[in-house]
Structure formats: C-alpha cells, structure tokens
Amino acid sequence: MGIIVALTGSSGNMGRETLPALMSLPFIDRINLLYLDNRRERRFARKIKRRYGDRVFQIFGNIANEDDCEKLISDADYVINLAAVIPPASDSEPEKTRECNVTGVKNLVKAIERREKQPGFIHTSTVAVYGNRNYLHPWGRVGDPLLPSVYDVYAATKVKGERIILDSNIEKWSILRQTAILHNRMLTDNMKDGLMFHTCFNVPLEWVTSRDSGLLIKNIIKRDYEEGGVENYWNRVFNIGGGDKNRVTGYDTFEEGFGIIGGSAEKFMRPGWNSIRNFHGMWFSDSDELQDMFDFQRESVKDYWLEILKSHPYYKIAKILPPVIIRKLAIERLLPDPNSPSRWIKNGDEGKVKAYFGSKENLKCMPEDWKDFAVLAKGRLPDGDVNYRELKNIKNLKKYGFVLPHGYDETKADSELDLDDMRAAAEYRGGEVVSEEMNKGDLYTKLLWRCHDGHEFYASPYAVLKAGHWCPECTEPEPWDFDRLSKFMPYYANVWYDTHAKGENVVYFFDDEHHAKFTRF
Numbered sequence: 234m235g236i237i238v239a240l241t242g243s244s245g246n247m248g249r250e251t252l253p254a255l256m257s258l259p260f261i262d263r264i265n266l267l268y269l270d271n272r273r274e275r276r277f278a279r280k281i282k283r284r285y286g287d288r289v290f291q292i293f294g295n296i297a298n299e300d301d302c303e304k305l306i307s308d309a310d311y312v313i314n315l316a317a318v319i320p321p322a323s324d325s326e327p328e329k330t331r332e333c334n335v336t337g338v339k340n341l342v343k344a345i346e347r348r349e350k351q352p353g354f355i356h357t358s359t360v361a362v363y364g365n366r367n368y369l370h371p372w373g374r375v376g377d378p379l380l381p382s383v384y385d386v387y388a389a390t391k392v393k394g395e396r397i398i399l400d401s402n403i404e405k406w407s408i409l410r411q412t413a414i415l416h417n418r419m420l421t422d423n424m425k426d427g428l429m430f431h432t433c434f435n436v437p438l439e440w441v442t443s444r445d446s447g448l449l450i451k452n453i454i455k456r457d458y459e460e461g462g463v464e465n466y467w468n469r470v471f472n473i474g475g476g477d478k479n480r481v482t483g484y485d486t487f488e489e490g491f492g493i494i495g496g497s498a499e500k501f502m503r504p505g506w507n508s509i510r511n512f513h514g515m516w517f518s519d520s521d522e523l524q525d526m527f528d529f530q531r532e533s534v535k536d537y538w539l540e541i542l543k544s545h546p547y548y549k550i551a552k553i554l555p556p557v558i559i560r561k562l563a564i565e566r567l568l569p570d571p572n573s574p575s576r577w578i579k580n581g582d583e584g585k586v587k588a589y590f591g592s593k594e595n596l597k598c599m600p601e602d603w604k605d606f607a608v609l610a611k612g613r614l615p616d617g618d619v620n621y622r623e624l625k626n627i628k629n630l631k632k633y634g635f636v637l638p639h640g641y642d643e644t645k646a647d648s649e650l651d652l653d654d655m656r657a658a659a660e661y662r663g664g665e666v667v668s669e670e671m672n673k674g675d676l677y678t679k680l681l682w683r684c685h686d687g688h689e690f691y692a693s694p695y696a697v698l699k700a701g702h703w704c705p706e707c708t709e710p711e712p713w714d715f716d717r718l719s720k721f722m723p724y725y726a727n728v729w730y731d732t733h734a735k736g737e738n739v740v741y742f743f744d745d746e747h748h749a750k751f752t753r754f
C-alpha cells in the first residue's frame with residue numbers, strides 16, 4: 234500500500250521541481266494537485282496529466298475556497314503547501330495575496346483538523362518574515378524577531394499564515410522558511426518590473442536553487458515514510474538555505490548574473506537606483522539543520538545562473554552588443570516602472586521613499602558614482618572597512634556579536650524550560666505572561682500572554698520563544714508599527730535600529746486605494 238500526497242502551488246517556481254522529485258518516489262500512489270481555473274493553469278495541467286496519467290488527480294479551483302481544499306486533502310497522507318502569491322504580483326494585487334497566503338492556509342488547516350486521521354502538513358514560508366538585515370546583523374536563525382519589511386504585503390501575509398498553523402490543532406506540522414530561490418524563470422519574472430531595484434546592494438543573501446528545494450521536499454517525505462517519522466523534524470520551524478557557497482550579497486548577485494553576459498554590477502547599474510534598506514535577506518546560521526537531516530544542498534548558484542542564462546536571449550545578444558546597450562535594453566527601461574524606487578522618487582511618493590531610503594534628505598547624499606559607494610562585498614562600510622570573508626565565516630558569529638538573544642536562557646534544554654523562562658521572554662518583548670501555570674518543558678500547550686499595549690492572546694511557548702511570534706494585534710502588520718514597538722521591545726530594537734534611527738517615529742500603512750502612507754506619532 235502506497236501513500237497519497239496533496240500538493241498546492243505545483244505550477245510555481247518551487248512546485249515545478251517538487252512534483253517530478255516526488256514522482257520519483259515509487260511508494261507514492263497518487264498526488265492530488267490544486268490549480269487555479271484559468272487558461273494558463275489548465276494548459277500546464279494538461280502537460281502534467283499527459284506525463285503522469287493516473288498518478289495525478291487534478292482539481293481546478295482556488296485555495297481560498299474551503300470545498301476545494303477539502304477535496305484536495307480528503308485522502309492525503311501528507312499535505313504540502315507551496316502555494317503563494319509572491320512579489321512582484323503581491324505588490325500590485327494585495328487582495329489576491331491575502332486570499333492565497335492567509336485564507337488559503339486557514340482553509341487547509343481547517344480541512345486537516347477535520348480529518349480523523351490527520352495527514353502531516355508541510356508549509357513553506359519565507360525569509361521575508363525576518364525583514365531587512367545589513368552588515369550589523371547579517372546572520373540570523375529561527376527564533377529571531379519577525380520584522381517584515383514595510384509595505385511588503387507578501388511578508389505580512391506569510392507571518393499571518395505561519396501563525397494560523399502555530400495556533401492550530403494539527404498534530405504533525407512543519408514550517409519551512411524559504412530563502413531567496415533561484416529558478417529558471419528568474420530573469421523573465423524579476424526583470425519585468427522595478428522589483429530588482431528593491432534589492433539593496435549590501436543586503437546579505439543566502440540563495441538556494443529551486444531544484445535543491447524540490448529535492449528537500451522529496452527527501453523529507455522519503456525519510457518520514459521509510460522511517461515512520463523523522464526525529465526532531467515535526468512541529469518545528471526551519472530555515473531553508475543553500476549553505477556556505479551560496480552566501481553572498483545583493484551586489485555579488487548582480488555581479489555574478491551580469492558577469493555571465495559580459496557585464497558587471499557596476500557596468501549595468503548605478504548606486505542610486507536601488508533602495509538602501511527595507512529589503513529582506515540574511516545568512517542563515519541554522520540552514521545546516523535541514524541539510525543534516527535531508528542532504529539536499531547540491532547546487533551552487535553560480536552554476537545555476539549559467540544554466541539559466543544560456544537559454545535566455547540576453548546571453549546571445551550580449552555576445553554581439555556592448556554592455557552600454559544591454560544596460561539600456563534590459564535594465565534602464567525598468568527604471569520608470571511604478572514598482573521602481575526611481576519612480577517613487579520622481580513621483581514624490583513619500584511613504585515609499587521614507588521606508589526604503591529613510592528620508593528625502595538621504596536621497597541628496599546618495600553617491601552617484603560607484604567609487605563613492607561603500608560596497609560590503611568589497612569590504613567597505615560607510616564608517617570604515619571590514620574583512621568581508623571574516624564576516625561571512627560562520628565560525629565568527631560570536632566574535633562579531635551576530636547572535637541575537639531571544640530573551641530567555643538558551644543554554645537550558647527545551648525539556649527544562651518553565652514559567653520563569655516565559656516571564657523573561659515576555660519581558661524582553663515588552664509584555665508579560667498571564668498564565669500562572671505551565672508544565673515544565675511543554676512547549677506546545679498554549680499560554681495566555683499580554684503585550685505592552687494590553688492585548689491578551691493565546692500562543693504556545695514554541696510560537697513565542699522559538700519561532701519569533703508575539704501579539705497578533707500589534708506585531709503582525711499591517712500597519713507597520715516597528716518604530717514604536719522597538720521603543721519598549723529590546724527583542725525588536727536589536728535589529729530595527731540597525732537600519733532605522735531612534736528618532737524615526739512613524740507608523741506606515743496603506744490607505745483605502747492601496748497608496749503607501751505614514752503618520753508621525
């Protein structure tokens with residue numbers, strides 16, 4: 234007797250690699266797939282049907298529809314949720330994004346909870362939940378504060394999606410925070426609007442390829458099925474990363490990608506084109522955890538770039554045309570796009586300018602020439618130089634003070650954590666734990682907490698201490714209130730003030746027409 238897997242998002246970047254990887258497992262009898270009911274998805278689904286025949290069962294509908302989710306998971310042994318509306322679509326279609334990334338998760342959770350024998354639930358989240366990092370804390374791990382970037386509807390909805398699972402009654406779940414993913418539609422997807430200019434040149438990025446991500450999901454199912462459960466895997470949150478060879482910065486990424494077509498970051502771009510904060514990305518100090526369990530990190534981003542570019546028209550054109558023409562054809566044409574920082578500046582979009590550059594005044598001091606711009610990848614910082622290789626060495630985390638405290642005694646074994654640890658963690662988050670009892674070491678029975686603003690909420694010790702979640706009313710955007718929250722939450726202040734001044738007293742929000750606004754407090 235084999236097993237049945239339910240998979241969402243199989244036509245997405247990660248899904249396209251995950252489905253064939255899963256299909257190579259002989260003990261999977263069938264995979265249930267959910268597609269949107271539109272022409273593009275139906276065309277894709279026909280191809281899948283031709284290839285796999287009766288081993289796939291296809292449903293056309295919407296994850297935001299309860300009945301469709303019910304049908305999808307009705308007989309599944311595992312449910313894998315890869316469905317998400319991601320940037321740049323999430324920037325222009327917030328409603329669709331909420332439907333898929335929040336309502337969709339709610340529906341899957343409800344359908345799983347209703348089953349007498351529950352399937353295991355694997356949910357993909359994102360590095361974007363951590364928000365912006367720079368050279369002051371380029372490394373991070375699960376349990377670090379969730380400070381999703383201002384105006385990033387994608388990240389905000391992914392935080393909410395995680396919370397639904399953490400608060401659920403699902404017996405076997407796991408949340409995988411996916412890092413920057415390199416996939417073969419990267420160039421076409423990310424070079425059609427202004428999204429590439431959101432990437433700060435100095436942001437730390439740990440890439441993984443979509444193929445390795447597919448292999449990870451396959452290996453999770455394989456081990457779990459063959460061993461009757463993988464120890465220390467279920468009911469936890471993990472970071473997916475590509476490991477040491479794939480830890481770079483925004484600048485290195487442009488340098489590598491453009492280098493293959495005869496250019497470079499500096500030949501193709503200008504310092505003032507890209508935002509200087511409010512992006513997301515970091516190097517994971519704990520991405521070896523999944524690697525140790527499931528051995529999936531095979532590919533380097535460098536090799537994969539080459540593979541992608543070779544099949545792209547730019548690769549051939551670049552051999553004939555000089556870099557300045559490529560710059561105009563491929564990149565400069567995107568500068569006036571509504572999703573590009575240059576356009577926000579030109580239009581006087583104060584909310585976006587404030588969020589991504591700090592202030593209008595900061596724009597005046599932006600260097601125009603690369604020789605004046607401190608590129609982290611070259612070991613240059615605005616206030617002196619640094620050894621970039623040393624910074625990137627995982628052995629130096631403590632030396633550089635890169636390990637963020639989570640507000641309780643982390644030297645204790647999980648089985649020893651008690652109410653005192655909850656009190657300490659709550660205080661570090663500016664609030665308190667209301668519950669007066671807790672079974673020592675029980676990280677999954679919910680406790681009652683109170684935030685600084687007086688909201689009371691239930692959450693498991695795991696969600697708070699280990700996964701970085703806190704008050705659903707004031708810390709899950711929107712609005713983005715981190716200037717204020719950081720004043721009494723040392724847990725947030727540690728990271729927030731790396732890229733924000735203490736005197737910035739602003740709350741960011743979207744108005745009814747989805748215009749980026751802020752008010753001072």
Ligand SMILES: [Zn+2]
Nearest residue numbers: 684688704707
């Ligand atoms: Zn609150």
